[in-house]
Amino acid sequence: KQEVTQIPAALSVPEGENLVLNCSFTDSAIYNLQWFRQDPGKGLTSLLLIQSSQREQTSGRLNASLDKSSGRSTLYIAASQPGDSATYLCAVMNRDDKIIFGKGTRLHILP
Amino acid sequence: NAGVTQTPKFRILKIGQSMTLQCTQDMNHNYMYWYRQDPGMGLKLIYYSVGAGITDKGEVPNGYNVSRSTTEDFPLRLELAAPSQTSVYFCASSYSSRRAAFFGQGTRLTVV
Numbered sequence: 348k349q350e351v352t353q354i355p356a357a358l359s360v361p362e363g364e365n366l367v368l369n370c371s372f373t374d375s376a377i378y379n380l381q382w383f384r385q386d387p388g389k390g391l392t393s394l395l396l397i398q399s400s401q402r403e404q405t406s407g408r409l410n411a412s413l414d415k416s417s418g419r420s421t422l423y424i425a426a427s428q429p430g431d432s433a434t435y436l437c438a439v440m441n442r443d444d445k446i447i448f449g450k451g452t453r454l455h456i457l458p
Numbered sequence: 459n460a461g462v463t464q465t466p467k468f469r470i471l472k473i474g475q476s477m478t479l480q481c482t483q484d485m486n487h488n489y490m491y492w493y494r495q496d497p498g499m500g501l502k503l504i505y506y507s508v509g510a511g512i513t514d515k516g517e518v519p520n521g522y523n524v525s526r527s528t529t530e531d532f533p534l535r536l537e538l539a540a541p542s543q544t545s546v547y548f549c550a551s552s553y554s555s556r557r558a559a560f561f562g563q564g565t566r567l568t569v570v
Contacts, residue, residue, distance in 0.1 A: 351500075378555045390548060391501075391561040398556065436500065440555055444508050445516060446491060450500035 349374045349441050353449035361457045362429060368422040368452045370437030375415050378440040382411050382422050385434045385451070394435075395422070427456045460484050464549050464562035471539045471569045479534040479565050481549030489552040490532040491559070492516075492524065494545040501548065507532055539569045 350373045360366050370380070379398045383391040395404045395411040397420070403412040410423040424431060434451045441447060465480045481490065488509050493501040493516075503516030507526040521543060523535040532551075536543060546566050552559040 381558060383561075390563040391550075393558045393560065396558040438501075438559070440559075444489065444514075444555055445503055445506060446550070446552075446559055447503065447517075448493075448501040450498065 349377075349439060349445070349447045351437060351439055351447050351449035353435075353437055353452050355452060356450065357453040357455070359455040359457060360427060362427060364427050365423065365425050366427055366454075368424070368435050368437075368454070370420040370422070370449055372418045372420075372439050372447075374441065375418050376442045377415065378442065380411075380413055380420050381438050381440070381446075382409075382420075383436040383438065385436060387433075391436065424454075429456045429458050432456045462549055462551050462560055462562035464547075464565050466565060467563065468566050469568070471536075471567065473539060473541065473569060475539050476535070476537045477539070479536070479547055479549075479567070481532045481534070481562060482530050483532075483551040483560075484530065485551060485553070485560070486529060487551035487553050487560075488529065489554065489559075490526065491550040491552075492522075492532070492534045493548045493550065494518065494543075495548060495564075496545050504534065504547075536567075541569050543567065544569045 382394045397413040408425040436451045438448045491506045492504040505524040507513045549562045550559045
């Protein structure tokens with residue numbers, strides 16, 4: 348059974364700092380891994396999708412990496428801003444077509 | 459583009475009542491998913507479908523039913539609502555296992 352873990356559960360950092368969010372998964376037989384952002388009371392917004400054959404994807408200040416063999420992914424946020432405050436969720440697409448989520452990391456950027 | 463649309467946005471049910479949460483997408487996506495999100499617990503998969511006429515159980519299917527008669531629609535049925543089903547429900551869709559998933563804005567359900 349696939350299990351997805353995100354560490355830390357919550358994080359507060361001063362504005363301008365670079366930061367890393369971690370995601371690990373127990374079954375490496377995945378199609379892809381996706382990072383989402385969720386603002387309070389809102390739906391999920393897709394940030395980055397990494398296919399199982401890829402090592403990383405970049406979008407603006409965001410960079411996501413994937414090490415499928417070790418079951419790990421990181422989301423790197425450069426030069427953090429108060430508008431980056433949100434919950435970040437990691438999800439893997441299994442070979443049985445299920446998308447399994449971690450519990451998320453609540454990020455607070457201090458002005 | 460409408461994307462993934464969920465209705466209603468909010469609903470209060472009494473214990474034992476039933477209701478259907480609606481989800482429709484206009485992106486011609488084959489894959490559709492239903493999740494529930496409880497505070498601090500991430501998203502738990504209830505049911506999913508890889509195409510019209512095909513549905514499968516997720517992690518927490520008990521108390522729910524689904525159908526997929528068309529590509530666009532994937533309704534979630536709650537029979538005999540219980541307080542444990544109080545949650546925020548999200549519907550998602552994806553073109554295939556290789557593509558990104560997109561989410562609706564959610565339905566906040568309270569069972570009293």
